[in-house]
Amino acid sequence: SESESRFRVLADAMPQMVWSTLPDGFHDYYNARWYEFTGVPLGSTDGEGWNDMFHADDRERAWAVWRNSLETGEPYEIEYRLKHHSGVYRWTLGRAVAIRDEAGEITRWFGTLTDIDELKRLEQGRELVSQELSHRIKNIFAVVTALIALSARQYPEAKAFAASLRTRIAALARAHEFVRPHTETSKTTIGATTLHSFLSDLFKAYADETGGARVVIRGEDAVFDDQAATSVALLFHELATNAAKYGALSERGGVVTLDTERQEDRFVLTWSETGGPVIQSLPQRTGFGSSLASLSVEGQLGGRLSREWRPDGLQVIVDLPATALSRRRAAGGYTN
Structure with a gap:
């Protein structure tokens, strides 16, 4: 149809990868960007063939989020690694929304994929620097506390003052430990x-x-x-x-x-x-x-x-x- 032809021209002109599925989630359309990015043969990722394009570590998570959207009609959004035509996996941001008819029934899903690999690498680099800085600050707290303890030995009359000061520094150290940037692993121990x-x-x-x-x-x-x-x-x-x-x-x-x-x-x-x-x-x-x-x-x-x-x-x-x-x-x- 004319409207479908216009959609395909518009979708092929977009910088993002665009895809669509039937109400049950069967993939039946990808724009030109998808094939440029992945390098796969035309039509080879229709149906569930797209699943093989995810990094193995991301497949189960991606399917769980997608199934939830299909069951509830809620918008789909996820970050996962997609196989590039070069053979490497690049981080992409996937989003999709349901199109409904007048009765409220889902007739199609339309989605996009955006290459965010460079942004992801920048974020990871900033996280490493932040964690290293945080580690050094933690060490400074420990050094200051040790210096107070050593000084108190030389000045016994300051013992009570030193003990009070150490507890205040310990409270500050705990505050820093709680709000510093955390990895997924350390979050579970902090809350x-x-x-x-x-x-x-x-x-x-x-x-x-x-x-x-x-x-x-x-x-x-x-x-x-x-x-x-x-x-x-x-x-x-x-x-x-x-x-x-x-x-x-x-x-x-x-x-x-x-x-x-x-x-x-x-x-x-x-x-x-x-x-x-x-x-x-x-x-x-x-x-x-x-x-x-x-x-x-x-x-x-x-x-x-x-x-x-x-x-x-x-x-x-x-x-x-x-x-x-x-x-x-x-x-x-x-x-x-």
Whole structure:
């Protein structure tokens, strides 16, 4: 037909490889770019013949995603390695959408393949450099901690100060370890980069004898990135350390609840201690740890920090802009 001829002319003029299938997924059309890229004989990849063009390590994954789209009608999108006419496999981005009739039934699938091999290699190169830099930063944390320990031996009177400083550096190191660029292997040992998962990891040090959490995190989670990691680590390290020395975590039955809530354009974290020692008198001066916590919230995260010494324990409210925990994501037009 005339419309089909126009489509073929348009598809052959496109820089991407274009293909189409029947509703059941049977491939019956490829444009000229496909044959130029693959070098296969005309019609040789119709039906399921296209499967042999994938890298062996990508076939099962590609088929699983494609089958899901065929079953659900959802758009198809995947990256896989496709065999080039030179004999090497090149990374490509595959996308497809279903065409439906007036009754909503799928009549065809139309898809494209884009060669992204050079982009993929650039990304892999950046990832290697980033991981190497991250490894060196991790080593710096270890060297600084060792230097503090060595210095403390020479100056016994500074032992308490040195111990406190080491724990703060350890909190920063943990923050770095959590948000640094990860490979697929290391991600499984760290977990997703969200506020709740990061804080859960930070509070493991304050678990009870059976490993049970004494800081209970409740409420909405939030995407979390490295721009906020240092400030959040210092803030909650100070709160937990003080609770362990003087507050709820210093008593056997004491607990802390941390409630997190999105309130329009704000994200509010409420730290509430219960079951700790009875407060005899309010602190007369602001210690370094409290000043550091305030600086982390107000100076680095652009938020507000307030403390209330209630009869059942300290309550700290941290009121942040909703974008403070993930500025890169916010800058890209996303929301938590």
